[in-house]
Amino acid sequence: MKRYVAVCGAGDPAADTDALAYEVGRLLAEAGAIVVCGGLGGVMEAACRGAKQAGGTTVGLLPGQDRSHANPYVDVAIPTGMGEMRNALIVRSADAVIAIGGGWGTLSEVALAMKTGTTVVTLGSWDLPEAGGHSPQPAASPDEAVNLALDR
Amino acid sequence: MKRYVAVCGAGDPAADTDALAYEVGRLLAEAGAIVVCGGLGGVMEAACRGAKQAGGTTVGLLPGQDRSHANPYVDVAIPTGMGEMRNALIVRSADAVIAIGGGWGTLSEVALAMKTGTTVVTLGSWDLPEAGGHSPQPAASPDEAVNLALDR
Amino acid sequence: MKRYVAVCGAGDPAADTDALAYEVGRLLAEAGAIVVCGGLGGVMEAACRGAKQAGGTTVGLLPGQDRSHANPYVDVAIPTGMGEMRNALIVRSADAVIAIGGGWGTLSEVALAMKTGTTVVTLGSWDLPEAGGHSPQPAASPDEAVNLALDR
Amino acid sequence: MKRYVAVCGAGDPAADTDALAYEVGRLLAEAGAIVVCGGLGGVMEAACRGAKQAGGTTVGLLPGQDRSHANPYVDVAIPTGMGEMRNALIVRSADAVIAIGGGWGTLSEVALAMKTGTTVVTLGSWDLPEAGGHSPQPAASPDEAVNLALDR
Numbered sequence: 001m002k003r004y005v006a007v008c009g010a011g012d013p014a015a016d017t018d019a020l021a022y023e024v025g026r027l028l029a030e031a032g033a034i035v036v037c038g039g040l041g042g043v044m045e046a047a048c049r050g051a052k053q054a055g056g057t058t059v060g061l062l063p064g065q066d067r068s069h070a071n072p073y074v075d076v077a078i079p080t081g082m083g084e085m086r087n088a089l090i091v092r093s094a095d096a097v098i099a100i101g102g103g104w105g106t107l108s109e110v111a112l113a114m115k116t117g118t119t120v121v122t123l124g125s126w127d128l129p130e131a132g133g134h135s136p137q138p139a140a141s142p143d144e145a146v147n148l149a150l151d152r
Numbered sequence: 153m154k155r156y157v158a159v160c161g162a163g164d165p166a167a168d169t170d171a172l173a174y175e176v177g178r179l180l181a182e183a184g185a186i187v188v189c190g191g192l193g194g195v196m197e198a199a200c201r202g203a204k205q206a207g208g209t210t211v212g213l214l215p216g217q218d219r220s221h222a223n224p225y226v227d228v229a230i231p232t233g234m235g236e237m238r239n240a241l242i243v244r245s246a247d248a249v250i251a252i253g254g255g256w257g258t259l260s261e262v263a264l265a266m267k268t269g270t271t272v273v274t275l276g277s278w279d280l281p282e283a284g285g286h287s288p289q290p291a292a293s294p295d296e297a298v299n300l301a302l303d304r
Numbered sequence: 305m306k307r308y309v310a311v312c313g314a315g316d317p318a319a320d321t322d323a324l325a326y327e328v329g330r331l332l333a334e335a336g337a338i339v340v341c342g343g344l345g346g347v348m349e350a351a352c353r354g355a356k357q358a359g360g361t362t363v364g365l366l367p368g369q370d371r372s373h374a375n376p377y378v379d380v381a382i383p384t385g386m387g388e389m390r391n392a393l394i395v396r397s398a399d400a401v402i403a404i405g406g407g408w409g410t411l412s413e414v415a416l417a418m419k420t421g422t423t424v425v426t427l428g429s430w431d432l433p434e435a436g437g438h439s440p441q442p443a444a445s446p447d448e449a450v451n452l453a454l455d456r
Numbered sequence: 457m458k459r460y461v462a463v464c465g466a467g468d469p470a471a472d473t474d475a476l477a478y479e480v481g482r483l484l485a486e487a488g489a490i491v492v493c494g495g496l497g498g499v500m501e502a503a504c505r506g507a508k509q510a511g512g513t514t515v516g517l518l519p520g521q522d523r524s525h526a527n528p529y530v531d532v533a534i535p536t537g538m539g540e541m542r543n544a545l546i547v548r549s550a551d552a553v554i555a556i557g558g559g560w561g562t563l564s565e566v567a568l569a570m571k572t573g574t575t576v577v578t579l580g581s582w583d584l585p586e587a588g589g590h591s592p593q594p595a596a597s598p599d600e601a602v603n604l605a606l607d608r
Contacts, residue, residue, distance in 0.1 A: 078245045083385050088541035093230045104571035111564035240389035256419035263412035380532050382549045397534045
């Protein structure tokens with residue numbers, strides 16, 4: 001069965017995290033994984049752009065009700081109308097989460113994934129202590145992040 | 153932009169409605185529309201099978217948390233874990249809804265779509281009176297259902 | 305344990321359905337049941353007003369994010385921000401549903417409750433055929449509606 | 457209008473955090489605020505017990521579909537059936553969030569509240585850096601936590 005990996009990060013463009021996200025998206029698509037994200041700009045758009053560059057499939061779970069808010073690299077855009085509650089849907093849709101950069105929305109996705117036992121990999125993101133005997137797995141590069149997320 | 157059309161119907165296999173759903177899925181895919189559904193069996197599976205036969209894209213928004221419950225013709229399977237609440241997500245994801253057959257879940261999708269101003273086409277489904285000046289549009293065939301849903 | 309009964313109906317004021325809803329709310333509160341509703345005007349407000357008249361407790365699950373949109377007779381107002389998706393939350397919160405009047409939102413609540421095996425009583429509302437061997441129970445008066453909802 | 461304050465923390469009993477939560481619940485109720493929580497044990501139960509001791513009102517938004525899982529100090533129990541997704545509903549329902557203790561679910565509520573601009577007070581909980589120019593407000597005692605949450 002195909003693997004679904006969520007790439008989580010801020011919607012505002014930022015050169016450093018966008019470059020990481022592009023590479024993560026590209027490597028996930030090369031590995032045959034489906035990229036799930038929040039469907040907007042910044043890290044989400046960069047990850048989708050990378051995935052499409054490698055011929056992959058991208059899914060955007062949008063916070064609002066307007067499908068046209070999806071970035072142009074989203075193949076399947078779902079306007080959830082759930083606002084930030086859709087972060088929980090992104091996590092639930094994913095077999096693993098790669099968090100890039102350090103916003104509060106990203107932290108919510110990391111925490112929800114940790115709570116529900118989903119693999120979480122951080123890349124230039126929140127540095128969190130162990131809780132309940134578990135912590136996210138920090139990666140030093142897009143390549144390592146994808147390998148950890150795909151458990152290979 | 154691509155059109156998303158939800159095909160709604162019962163999860164239990166039934167020869168008559170499954171045949172209609174297969175044909176609806178096939179015609180939607182031929183018209184370039186993405187088929188959205190609840191991802192399970194019966195009408196949902198038949199619609200996806202038809203869409204894949206014509207090379208289309210299918211999305212399944214599952215009620216549970218287990219992606220493996222998706223039927224084999226779903227391209228993108230989202231385990232929402234929301235139970236019947238996901239019916240509202242199916243409706244929100246769609247530009248139009250085609251309801252096939254007569255279960256209560258199907259009726260909930262028809263009603264939510266009518267409430268939110270989404271086009272609703274019924275095919276061998278609930279026969280509902282006008283309310284608030286609007287009613288679903290009955291279709292006599294898969295071909296008519298798809299034409300009405302795509303407003304062509 | 306306390307019984308929770310959802311009173312579902314349109315948000316626009318209408319003399320006939322509002323009078324029924326007021327009486328239903330009053331009788332539910334007298335019976336010790338908690339009244340759950342969508343928190344807005346019309347049938348929802350009338351049911352809450354009736355319940356408060358009898359010293360009951362009222363819960364409003366609002367579609368938007370602004371608590372101040374709750375009608376003044378709601379004791380506990382939850383701004384869900386889920387739009388019409390909150391109809392599924394209303395149904396899930398209730399041990400029984402009393403539907404008053406005939407809008408599409410009301411029909412969605414009736415259908416979701418029927419789908420999930422929740423008792424549904426209709427009062428001047430949709431007249432629906434049996435599906436899957438079950439149908440809503442029509443009541444001729446607020447008194448009968450409350451008796452059916454509380455299974456007494 | 458009444459203030460709604462969410463008290464967030466782990467469901468497993470722990471003497472230190474439960475004592476803090478009890479006191480927070482009591483002080484919130486004395487101040488006339490409604491206590492919102494996840495409705496289960498541990499911090500949630502202690503906060504509700506404290507609030508009821510002071511004659512307050514408590515709301516439990518449960519993850520599952522079974523109302524009987526609510527702790528005995530919950531006045532209004534809503535079985536959401538949304539799993540961890542209900543954390544977003546708790547945050548949305550609250551004018552302010554007080555986080556007690558350090559689990560992943562609690563962190564998700566802190567992060568969602570920070571993302572949506574809701575006041576967050578931490579008490580013996582996650583120690584988080586600033587992000588986007590904002591950070592939770594640490595409190596040294598239940599009294600300080602309640603004062604910060606109520607902005608007084």
